[in-house]
Amino acid sequence: MLPLLLVVCGFIAASQLKWIDIVEWHFSFQLFFSIFVNVCFAFLYEALPEELTMRGLVYSGLRAKLPAFLAYVGQLLLFVSVPVTVNLLQQLIGMEPGVVINTDYVILLLAFGTVLQLLRSVTDSLWASIGFHLGYLEISRFMVAQKDLRLLTYSERYEGTGNLFILFTMVILGGILAVGALYLWQRARRKKAEP
16 A cells, blocks of 8 residues: 555645646556456566565575675665666577666666565565565556556656656655654664663
């Protein structure tokens, strides 16, 4: 629910600032069926394996050998290195790369990995990071991206407002601030409870 709350706040803020105008809402069986199918595939092929691997296995292994901060950083670096490595391998064998690796994409991955790791730390559960990961994917594909199947159509006063302000600033950075504040509050409570 956190990414959904943050994206709604992002759309409200962008609308109030006159950066976007919501032109039309789209509700159809085809849209909701597409979202359902995409949720299933995104869960099985993206959110679940990435979270089990990066925030589960990798972080737990690093945490067993390193202090928490170094385990966080190591997990983030590995999270970024996976798509970069896959992209390079695709180029080496002549395949079309799945994504363009540039500075913006690396920053996005670092921020996304941070919010996912914070969620795992705060809740002590991989399900929270899996849920956020899945929510982010569906929001980016069916709300912010203006593809054929989408929940809403909007016009931007400034090009890129949807991706930069709503997805990155509100959902990812807003998620880091919200979950980071909760993490700090939890740590303060634990220290206060210690004798």
